[in-house]
Structure formats: structure tokens, C-alpha cells
Amino acid sequence: MAVYRRTYAAYEGTLSPAWSRWFVMFRYARRIVFRSKFQTALFVACFFFPLLCLALIYLANNLAFLRQIGAPPQILVIDNKFFFYYLNVQGVLAFVLTAFEGPGLISSDLANGALPLYFCRPISRAEYIFGKASVLGIVLSEITWVPGLVLFTVQAALAGPIWAWEHLWIAGSLVVSSLIWIAILSLLAMALSAWVKWRIVAGALLLAMLFFGAGFAQAINAVLRTDSGHFINLAYLMMTVGNSLFRIDIERAIPAGEAGIAILVYCAICLWLLLKKVRAYEVVR
């Protein structure tokens, strides 16, 4: 089918491996996400806090400098709480980033009926969802656990091997907490955009879920005199799991195990909603 000949020609060459097709989805979706200057700027802004943390780690390990400026050496302690707060801030930023980037991933395909174009090719619905979700997965990883591990490595290098060995579990907590948060955010953003089909509304709904969810949970707890309202407060659930993973002793209204199960249930519901909507054609029964 050469341009100058303008005829139809079949393709007889080699094909890419079937397992790699999701990566095509990932590449194009990521390109769409970063075409927006605002979203690129937001992504860059997410690295300011890790840079600040890096500076704090440097200061904490340079007692001479702290003494020079007259600060007591114990003002900066790099421990589990430090990394927990680091992850809290980055978690909020991840949420904001998801609210802007997540809904556009699927809604653009749904808005103009592009799904049949994907699914008439050798690609499954699971691969489609995985390809799209991996954009959020990788972008959110880049601002949460990846810089978190860099900070941990720097701290370990400055504080010495004894500190590193004693606090190695923090690295695991960083990764696990981040991945749980990333999973629920990605699935929630995609499920909302699949059902709403309008990018802006889906983003607003995601933000509303966090803020109104917290308010609604408080209202339920107050009216019914129970703690079960927290189960609809996603941020609270995540905080409970995070406290447990980072071994922070704060009394929470619901056990970490139950919070973890609730998050899993949310993930499963989002996945079910997604699979229900992500089809070549909707069947009207």
C-alpha cells in the first residue's frame, strides 16, 4: 500500500508479541495525558515536596550545620513518622493529579464510541483496562514510592548501615501503602469516567467522593452513634491502613485489617463497574 501507488496491500510481515499490546495502549494514553501543559506542570509540582524532604534529610544528618544555625539536633528526626507524613502529602498530590488525569483516560474513548475500534482487534477488555490503568499506576508511582525510596536510600547512605538495617521495613511500608492508594485511585477514577463519560464531571465526582465522603461519614457516625460511617470515608480507611503499616500508634475507630478489606471491596466494585461499561457495544436488554 505504498503512498505513491495508492493500492491496497495485505500485511505479511512479523507481528509484535500478543502480550505487549497493552503497552501500546499505555504509550498513547500517556501521550494524551502529558499533552496538557497544566497537567505536566502539576506533575512537576509534585516533586517539590520530595525535594524539600531531601533537603531535610541532608540537614538532619549534618549536625554541625544545625548547631551553626542554633537549632537543637533533635528537631529533625528521620524515622517512620517522617516517611509517613511524606507519603500523606504525596498521597494528597496523587489524588489531585488523578482527579485531573484519570477521567480523561477512558472518557475520550467512550465519548465518541471508539471502544469498538479497540475491541475488534486482538486485545481483551482486561488488557485495555490494564493498559489505561498503568498510565496512572506509573505516573502516581513516580510521585509516591519511587521518590520515597530515593529518600530512604539517601537517608540510609547518610545515617549508615545500622540505621538502614533497623528501618528497612519502612521501605516496604512506603511501597505497599503507595500501591494500595494508587490502585484504589486509578480504579475509582476510571470507573467514574466510564460511567459519567464526561471528563470534568468525573474529576469533580472524584474530588467530591473524598470530601463529601468524609463529611457524610461524620454525619452517619454522629446520627447513628457508630463508627461504621468511616467505611465510606476513603481517606480515613487509607490513613488507618497507613498508620498500621508505618507502625504509628494512634487509636483508630476501625481496625486496620477491616480498613484493608474495605479498600479491597472498593477496588473490586470499581473493577466490576469498569468491566460492565468497557464493552464494544452496550447491550440493551
Add this chain to the structure above:
Amino acid sequence: MSTTAQPGAARGELEKAPQAAPRLPLVELQGLSVRFGQREILHGLTASLGGRAIGLLGPNGAGKSTLINTLLGFYPPSAGSARVFGCDIRTEKRKIRGQVGYMPENDAFISKMTAVSLVQMMGELSGLPRETALERAHEALFYVGLAEARYRELGTYSLGMKQLAKLAQAIVHGPKLLILDEPTNGLDPSARQRMIRMIREMRDSGQVRILLCSHLLRDVEDTCDEVLILKQGRIAHYSDLNEERRANRRFLEMEFYGVNGDFTEAIEKLGCECAVRANRMKIVLADGVESHDIFRLAAERNVRIRKLNFRRDTLEDIFLKAMEN
């Protein structure tokens, strides 16, 4: 290229098509039924289609698009089975989809993407390596006539251009079967002509077989050599258009002056059947007899032929008959 009967099938299903084509059957349906909830959309379709270009005809709601979507694996069959290039639609979806290019009926695009990006992405999703997909995306867009507009966002395209872009994405990976669902929808006459010409060209290239779904008889007549007519989810008629066209060439209607029994006898001696009524005659030509033989006999007997027509049993006639049945 034959259709076989199923219990309860429409009369059209009983017709036998010629056995001549030696090709691998393109689509085989065996009692294929599709049900959405309580509604049965396709009722036990049984057919074997193997032409270069097959037309799926039928009024709105006949089940044409449902059949196509079922062949692509979008809808699961509730009973029976179907094969495309010998691959089962239940178990070998991926293999089928690897060989098929599909142009959907409705809008299907990503508005913020340029045509070349969309077509390239679709090529890559079909398995083309990245550079090859880009190269073929350009070629496909040139081929369909969107060369100048290929860097524009699809959201800015006119309806006709969107149709062409859909065709480009369907052919970018060089499929063996091209499924076109109402390809001329929304096209002006010249754009329609262009689309029909491209479909014919692809058909004649012999590198791709075509399954064209349309409610426009003219589109099917212009491009297809086999037609499957659906009515209320059942096969109403199967027709090999080439065979029909050949059959049409054997049937003459004639109007004349000065006929005599000698002329009729002479025609019958050639092995033709004829029926005379007033100054009109209907003739079924025997094998080897052509219209010029009739002219010769008329000239020898001083019979003046006023009018001579081949019977024009068009697709419209076939379709209307199928609908009446």
C-alpha cells in the same frame, strides 16, 4: 458458497447456491442464535458464505449489525456456533480479530487525536511494529484520500472524512477480511462513488475479502457477489449475484411486428422456450444461443423487432421478493 436448511428456517434458506467456489469458507453459521435478555435477535442462522464480497442486507432491525458484532465476538451466541476463516467465534476470538478489519457504523474516533496517530495506534494494536504501523498509517490515509488532512484532529473532521478515517483504520494492518458496516452512511454522491470504487478495488485486488452490511441495495449491488438477506433475525434469502446476472442474460422479452408461426418454430428449434401473446414474446435462451441468433432469425423471416429487453431482475426485485416471503 451454499446455504443449508435448518428446521424452521425461512424459505430463502432452502435455496441452494452454486458449489463452484473452491475457496475456504469465509463465514460458516450453524444454528447461530443470539439473545439479549428475553429478546431473541438472531434465530438459528445456518449458512456458509465464501464469496469475495458478501453483502448483508435487510431492513432496519433485521439483525445485520448483531450478526457482524457476534462474528467479532462482541456478543456471545446463545445457541449454535459460527466460524470465521475456520476459527470458532467462542474460543478463537483473538485469532479472528487478528485477521479482520472493522469499520463500525456509528461514530468511532478519539476527537483529540490526529488521524495519523489514531490509525497508527490501531495498526500497532493489531500487531504491527511501531515504524511499520506509522508507515502504513500514512499509506492508508493517502489511499482513502485523507492525505492532506491526516495531521488534523479527528474532532474537526466532517462526517464524510470520519467515514474515510474509519476505513483507513480498518485497512491499516492489511486484514484478510474487511467488515464494513454501512460504509456509505452520510456520504454525498461523489464521496459515495469514491467509497464504492475503493471497496471494488480492494475486492478485485484479491488480497482481502469483504463483508458489507448495508440497507442500501445499490451499495451491495455495486460491490458484492453474494447477498444474504436477513429479516427479523432469520435468513430470508441467499443469492449469488453473479449467477443471478448470468440467469438474467438468458431471459428475453420482445415486441415485434409481422410474426408468424415459422419464426416461433425456428426459435424453438434452437432449443429455446418461448411464449407468444399478441405481438409480445418471452424467450428463455438455450445454452449457446445469443440474442444475435434471434435477430438473424427475425431478419430471415422479415419479422420487425420493435423492442428487445433482457429481464432486469435487480437486487431490489430479489430483496422485495425475500421480504414478501
